[in-house]
Amino acid sequence: MRKLILACLLAVAPALGVASEGAALEPFKVDLSNRAGLQRGARTFVNYCVSCHSAEFMRYSRVAQDLGLTAEQVQTNMVFNGGDVNQVMRVALGKKDGARWFGQVPPDLTLAARSRGADWLYGYLRSFYLDPSRPFGVNNTVFPNAAMPHVLVDLQGTQALHDGHLKTVSEGTLKPAEYDAVVRDLVNFMVYMGEPAKLVRYGLGIKVMLFLMVFAGLAYMVKREYWRDIH
Numbered sequence: 001m002r003k004l005i006l007a008c009l010l011a012v013a014p015a016l017g018v019a020s021e022g023a024a025l026e027p028f029k030v031d032l033s034n035r036a037g038l039q040r041g042a043r044t045f046v047n048y049c050v051s052c053h054s055a056e057f058m059r060y061s062r063v064a065q066d067l068g069l070t071a072e073q074v075q076t077n078m079v080f081n082g083g084d085v086n087q088v089m090r091v092a093l094g095k096k097d098g099a100r101w102f103g104q105v106p107p108d109l110t111l112a113a114r115s116r117g118a119d120w121l122y123g124y125l126r127s128f129y130l131d132p133s134r135p136f137g138v139n140n141t142v143f144p145n146a147a148m149p150h151v152l153v154d155l156q157g158t159q160a161l162h163d164g165h166l167k168t169v170s171e172g173t174l175k176p177a178e179y180d181a182v183v184r185d186l187v188n189f190m191v192y193m194g195e196p197a198k199l200v201r202y203g204l205g206i207k208v209m210l211f212l213m214v215f216a217g218l219a220y221m222v223k224r225e226y227w228r229d230i231h
Ligand code: HEC
Pocket: 044, 045, 048, 049, 050, 051, 052, 053, 102, 104, 105, 106, 107, 109, 112, 115, 116, 121, 124, 125, 145, 146, 147, 148, 149, 151, 152
């Protein structure tokens, strides 16, 4: 019996985050209902991430359609590599250069929110700290020894690690709460990208609920009509 309890505990440990590497993660509340937020997240993604990472399973035109943007808006504001709005989000960086410059090819990010989880992404993008022993001078508490530079450093500023806590060293152009909001929008966009059909399902879900409510009302009225003479 004891063995069984132990096995059960071990089985749920990863889900509880007990066995995860790096720092403890703050829970992230995914919100795909805020369209303006998703649009801002998409802009941050193409401005700061697509130079190194691709999102090869996502087309710019699909983003336009799902987030309520016109193809022209996306073409002029989001497609920077001279490509076309019907293309997938390809990266300018060649795989060989990526490996040479960073020691690692920056992975495709289409499904990052699904493989790593939104909590992890939200923590990762806020947890870079100065570490002169690393090639880019930064390390990360959530992803120790990550080969990625802190690409949002202008916005966040720099942090140092003291006794396991991150402390601001120099301020960026954004206040901490504003920076968190930018990262929140970005993570929500990445969650959407990992499963675009979620947005369609949400829209459909509300319609189905409304239909069921109206239908329940009608069914009740019919029931009363049928049983009126019997009672
Ligand atoms: C200068 C190039 C560069 C830019 C720009 C960049 N990254 Fe990275 N990123 C990397 C490299 C290199 C790695 C691989 C790190 C490793 O495995 O040690 C990485 C890894 C990651 C990972 C971990 C993936 C995984 O599951 O292992 C995530 C998530 C990520 N980046 C998100 C982002 C986001 C979001 C942005 C935009 C805000 C961004 N990156 C911009 C180079 C970059």
